Amino acid sequence: MPKGPTKRRPETQARLQEAARQVFAEVGFHGATISDISERAGYTNGAFYSNYANKDELFLALVDANAERVREQLQQRIETLNASDLTLDRIAELFAMVQPEDQQWFLISTEFTLHAIRHPDVARRFAEHKANLRAELVTVMETAFARTGRAASVDLGDLVRLLIAIREGSLRQSFVEPDELPPGHLERAFWPLLFNAVTTPVEGAQA
Template identity: 25%
Template sequence: MSAGEAAGDAPGTGRLTRKQQQAHTRSCLLHSATRVLTRRGMHRASIDEIAQDAGFTKGAFYANFKSKEELFLAMLDERFAARLAELDRVMDTDASVEDQAQNAGMDFVRAIQGEQEWGRLFFEFAVHASRDEEFRAEFTTRVRALRHRIATRLEERLEGLDWTPPISTEEAARLTFAMANGVALENLIDPGSVSPELNGTMLTAFFVGLRAASTPSP
């Protein structure tokens, strides 16, 4: 039975509603896109392949996404949500800022090492975004939203401390984001070159430096 055929029934509840069917179709397409796009790449993978892998027609694809770019953005939303959940888990502890930075840095590298193909796809679409203004706007909106969320968590974490960093939390988030992209690219080109421990040490050194250059809080 194909994914499309299975979409009509929900165990124990009879047939799915139209809204549930659409959600099911979208979920299947996203899972298939992960398999097909990471295996074939942005340019070689076709919409037909993605739809077929999910058990649907191309028409079902276009009923949910207008293009591969829009599909990728939905995939990106899922990945960014997962990263934020990991960050929240680390920052909701009683550890020091430096220890939290160490743990967050290690978690990030473990995550990217576990999904190398996704990293390759991310940079492929990032390069495409640099050449396509409409897609770049959508891509950048999501990146900025993630950075803002990180900045907000940093702001919350620094409240009540006896030091004020020399740069804004928005700037600190931008720099940590840039470091993360650099580490991801380095590990993509030379797998294993930046270990979880090394990345954790780099982030720790960054926040130790911010503390050293800080001014006492009023």
């Protein structure tokens, strides 16, 4: 089992996570071995097991790191806009942006999702980590809507689940047919309509 914290632990974990991200993307979650990850990070297997119990635990740490990346990017994009520039169309555009690292993450997260579906205990833990991301997105979206002078008329948790489902399905098609469907196209086209349908003006708010 992982040992207690040390001064070097954050650096070690960061290197193991980056190595795992690379190896998972190259050979898949099941194809990657702990030796592969440790070697790529420049450590021994002992260093791996001092920080993570297994590949599942390491991947869940990657889920949390990716969630923080997504949250920070969205929050920074929204905070840089003046109130007059923040419209429902602009919110949809900001949420629809696709970064170069998103394709790599899509590859490894899709395979791990299938792994989790086949193993209920892993699925339970995976769901708990994904719920943290949804909670963060709910806060970001609520704040963004408020700045436009609108509020959600539906449960924001359910709305975020729907947006994630659209996003994942859209990216799946785009990565297979990039010339026919550029990444983010469906989101930019239809999310403004959805946002307008599920929000209402706040009385007294200045939009």
